[in-house]
Amino acid sequence: MAHKSDMEHPPRRSAHAPLSARGEPYVWLLGGALAGGVVMIIGFLVLVTYNGLKAFWPRPVAVITMVDGARTAGEMVRTETYSLHSEAESSGQGTRSLYRVGNFDLTSEDFKWVDQPDVKSIQEPEDIVLVERLEWGPFIGTLVSASARETTTAAEKLDKNDLQELINQAHERREKIQLIQRGVLGDVNRDMEAVRLSLRWAAMEHGGDSREYASIEKEKSEETERLESEYARLSEEAARLDAEDAAITFTFADVSGREITIRQSGVVRMYWPNTQGILGKTGVYIARWWEFLTAEPREANTEGGVMPAIFGTFVMTVMMALLVAPFGVMAALYLREYARQSALVSLVRISVNNMAGVPSIVYGIFGLGFFAYGVGGWMDGWMYAERLPSPTFGTGGVLWASLTLALLTAPVVIVATEEALSAVPQSAREGSLACGASKWQTIRYIVLPKALPGIMTGLILAMARGAGEVAPLMLVGVVKLAPELPVDMVFPYVHLERSFMCLGFHIYDVGFQSRNAEAGKPMVFMTTLLLMSVVAALNAGAIIIRNRLKKRYVAGHF
Amino acid sequence: MSANSLSHHHEDPTIRHERKGEEGSLVSTEDFSLWYGDSQALYDVEMALEKGLVTALIGPSGCGKSTLLRSFNRMNDLIDGLRVEGSIKFDGHDIFAPDVDVIGLRKRMGMVFQKPNPFPMSIAENVGYPLRVDGVRDRKLIAETVERALKSSALWEEVKDRLDQSALGLSGGQQQRLCIARAIAADPDVLLMDEPCSALDPVATAKIEELIDELAGRYTIVIVTHNMQQAARVSHNTAFMYLGRLVEYGETGAIFTVPRADRTKEYVTGRFG
Numbered sequence: 001m002a003h004k005s006d007m008e009h010p011p012r013r014s015a016h017a018p019l020s021a022r023g024e025p026y027v028w029l030l031g032g033a034l035a036g037g038v039v040m041i042i043g044f045l046v047l048v049t050y051n052g053l054k055a056f057w058p059r060p061v062a063v064i065t066m067v068d069g070a071r072t073a074g075e076m077v078r079t080e081t082y083s084l085h086s087e088a089e090s091s092g093q094g095t096r097s098l099y100r101v102g103n104f105d106l107t108s109e110d111f112k113w114v115d116q117p118d119v120k121s122i123q124e125p126e127d128i129v130l131v132e133r134l135e136w137g138p139f140i141g142t143l144v145s146a147s148a149r150e151t152t153t154a155a156e157k158l159d160k161n162d163l164q165e166l167i168n169q170a171h172e173r174r175e176k177i178q179l180i181q182r183g184v185l186g187d188v189n190r191d192m193e194a195v196r197l198s199l200r201w202a203a204m205e206h207g208g209d210s211r212e213y214a215s216i217e218k219e220k221s222e223e224t225e226r227l228e229s230e231y232a233r234l235s236e237e238a239a240r241l242d243a244e245d246a247a248i249t250f251t252f253a254d255v256s257g258r259e260i261t262i263r264q265s266g267v268v269r270m271y272w273p274n275t276q277g278i279l280g281k282t283g284v285y286i287a288r289w290w291e292f293l294t295a296e297p298r299e300a301n302t303e304g305g306v307m308p309a310i311f312g313t314f315v316m317t318v319m320m321a322l323l324v325a326p327f328g329v330m331a332a333l334y335l336r337e338y339a340r341q342s343a344l345v346s347l348v349r350i351s352v353n354n355m356a357g358v359p360s361i362v363y364g365i366f367g368l369g370f371f372a373y374g375v376g377g378w379m380d381g382w383m384y385a386e387r388l389p390s391p392t393f394g395t396g397g398v399l400w401a402s403l404t405l406a407l408l409t410a411p412v413v414i415v416a417t418e419e420a421l422s423a424v425p426q427s428a429r430e431g432s433l434a435c436g437a438s439k440w441q442t443i444r445y446i447v448l449p450k451a452l453p454g455i456m457t458g459l460i461l462a463m464a465r466g467a468g469e470v471a472p473l474m475l476v477g478v479v480k481l482a483p484e485l486p487v488d489m490v491f492p493y494v495h496l497e498r499s500f501m502c503l504g505f506h507i508y509d510v511g512f513q514s515r516n517a518e519a520g521k522p523m524v525f526m527t528t529l530l531l532m533s534v535v536a537a538l539n540a541g542a543i544i545i546r547n548r549l550k551k552r553y554v555a556g557h558f
Numbered sequence: 559m560s561a562n563s564l565s566h567h568h569e570d571p572t573i574r575h576e577r578k579g580e581e582g583s584l585v586s587t588e589d590f591s592l593w594y595g596d597s598q599a600l601y602d603v604e605m606a607l608e609k610g611l612v613t614a615l616i617g618p619s620g621c622g623k624s625t626l627l628r629s630f631n632r633m634n635d636l637i638d639g640l641r642v643e644g645s646i647k648f649d650g651h652d653i654f655a656p657d658v659d660v661i662g663l664r665k666r667m668g669m670v671f672q673k674p675n676p677f678p679m680s681i682a683e684n685v686g687y688p689l690r691v692d693g694v695r696d697r698k699l700i701a702e703t704v705e706r707a708l709k710s711s712a713l714w715e716e717v718k719d720r721l722d723q724s725a726l727g728l729s730g731g732q733q734q735r736l737c738i739a740r741a742i743a744a745d746p747d748v749l750l751m752d753e754p755c756s757a758l759d760p761v762a763t764a765k766i767e768e769l770i771d772e773l774a775g776r777y778t779i780v781i782v783t784h785n786m787q788q789a790a791r792v793s794h795n796t797a798f799m800y801l802g803r804l805v806e807y808g809e810t811g812a813i814f815t816v817p818r819a820d821r822t823k824e825y826v827t828g829r830f831g
Contacts, residue, residue: 340638430633431675434750435740436665437691445690446677 055522328413364472367404416458575808579608668741731762
């Protein structure tokens with residue numbers, strides 16, 4: 001009986017939703033996942049920013065007197081505890097501090113660990129000076145005297161303004177010498193090379209014993225003579241200035257009393273870290289940043305600036321964007337608008353998507369083999385035969401790097417463009433076609449403008465990816481130190497065949513390929529910070545352009 | 559209504575009434591059938607559109623009226639796997655002949671869609687689009703055309719002060735009148751309207767209907783509509799379609815007052831559809 005009534009009236013549903021149906025636990029899960037990601041990104045940004053920003057801030061210099069009487073001076077980097085493993089005290093913890101001691105030319109070490117038990121006393125004397133030098137890294141010690149030719153002035157008689165004046169004069173002298181050595185002599189050198197190449201070309205064209213060659217040789221020999229005498233004159237001038245400069249020096253002593261004498265022009269910056277106020281420190285900080293952003297690197301990239309790397313990254317990324325945008329958009333237009341949707345098109349689409357997953361080093365190898373050696377080698381044989389065997393385009397260069405990156409990022413642009421195109425409503429296409437527009441006119445006037453913001457988004461992603469790429473670039477044109485920028489004031493102004501520096505590779509080089517990893521550390525953080533800023537700036541630029549386009553095509557005025 | 563009459567319905571020939579129109583037909587279909595892949599959408603449609611008059615295509619959803627409309631300017635060409643038999647003649651020429659220039663055909667047939675689809679451009683650029691497509695560069699000519707078309711579509715007074723503003727800022731009804739202006743800017747012969755009022759409110763609908771009345775005579779108009787009162791109000795001739803066949807065709811008054819086919823009678827009296 002009861003059974004029958006159950007059949008007629010199934011049990012009533014519970015009015016209470018079970019916890020799993022409510023969704024709140026999942027909200028926490030989803031929110032937690034997002035928060036985890038955000039925390040990691042912010043943590044990374046804070047770490048890099050903090051370490052990058054503090055690296056240039058002048059720190060006090062401590063002079064440490066050891067129990068055994070030895071003295072060391074340096075900036076403290078960090079303190080750590082470590083386990084003692086000596087036989088005598090087999091257990092327990094020791095404390096030690098790492099000091100940046102500089103004076104590599106005297107002591108052959110930049111950094112020194114100091115065990116706390118060995119320390120007798122630590123002072124911060126006021127007369128300690130920190131000298132940033134063009135060579136050998138920083139010097140920490142005291143200023144003894146300044147000499148100009150025969151006259152020597154003791155340090156006590158020089159105030160800081162006099163010293164700054166001396167350093168400024170020394171910088172002027174250095175710039176003058178550099179102008180001759182790099183600028184003017186470089187120009188003469190280039191002219192001489194041009195003469196040599198034109199002779200070589202004539203020999204190849206007409207034969208080495210032909211009459212044409214003889215006449216060209218005669219014509220050029222005068223020029224060669226003129227250039228050679230010019231070269232000799234300039235070298236002499238440079239040597240004279242250099243000898244003059246060499247006689248103007250500073251003498252320093254380290255805390256143990258060893259003296260060194262260096263040219264005044266070899267001093268980049270000099271300050272008294274223990275007496276500086278906040279203003280002086282800020283001045284040094286800003287000057288260091290300025291040098292970092294505008295100067296060329298020194299000392300195997302661990303000092304100086306990264307300007308060539310910033311410039312190289314910028315040129316490469318912009319060129320890549322200019323190459324990949326038309327290529328990717330055209331490919332996507334064909335796939336989405338023209339190709340009949342078939343199995344073959346699906347296969348092409350899957351392949352394009354898979355291309356995004358190919359390791360970037362593979363693109364590097366392809367770029368080297370196909371672009372540099374293949375296309376570049378052919379161009380050399382065709383256009384620059386007189387320069388062989390030294391390659392012009394037949395080796396890594398900014399053009400090949402940009403092309404390789406364009407290839408690497410093409411899938412991103414193609415996929416984003418396809419998505420943007422498919423988001424354009426069919427009614428817009430139909431409206432245009434019904435007006436008697438051709439397919440191309442419809443794409444040109446209606447579809448592309450509507451899809452443009454989406455296409456720009458893809459391009460932004462591609463640029464971010466390209467600017468941060470390192471592995472393939474090592475094969476197709478990025479070098480540790482490029483003497484010349486890819487764009488300069490020498491005809492034809494843009495030198496696409498030149499190898500270049502980029503920030504991503506600079507990080508790797510400074511952090512892992514330099515003499516002293518500890519010395520490179522701040523540089524790694526700062527370069528990372530800079531690279532992220534460059535990527536952010538490039539993206540911000542693209543986003544601004546995109547938003548303008550969006551506004552233009554969605555509403556408002558024309 | 560017996561099951562028997564329903565089953566025979568498909569083979570019934572089109573019932574034809576007297577039609578309005580003295581100038582002859584501009585567009586005519588002959589034995590026109592159409593397939594999307596394997597499924598047939600139109601069966602042997604035979605009808606002639608009278609020059610200068612408004613012809614309404616009515617029928618329940620899926621009856622093929624939009625397909626037929628879109629066949630007139632070959633908008634169906636965009637669909638993969640489309641196949642046609644029979645012919646459509648426009649001004650005496652078969653529009654499916656291999657030598658026909660589809661773009662040229664569409665220039666002579668303006669089209670207005672169910673949902674207003676103004677382009678993301680200014681009002682003036684929208685209306686001038688057909689000229690731009692034709693490569694016209696003469697600014698004065700374009701401006702005159704835009705003004706004339708906007709006046710013809712009764713939109714001029716509302717937008718004359720903001721011709722250079724985005725067309726997307728207009729209301730739905732204004733957008734649809736803008737689309738009509740665009741369709742007539744290049745002075746076509748035929749105006750194809752695919753449920754032009756289905757996305758509009760009654761006031762905007764009334765304006766469009768008024769406009770259709772004014773445009774009749776200058777253009778041969780075909781209007782697809784779900785709204786039977788609208789068909790009765792604006793059209794001269796009406797064609798009732800059902801399941802891909804043209805069931806009954808003739809003067810609008812006759813179709814609505816003395817329909818001869820049972821299906822037509824049921825539909826126009828609102829018993830199904």
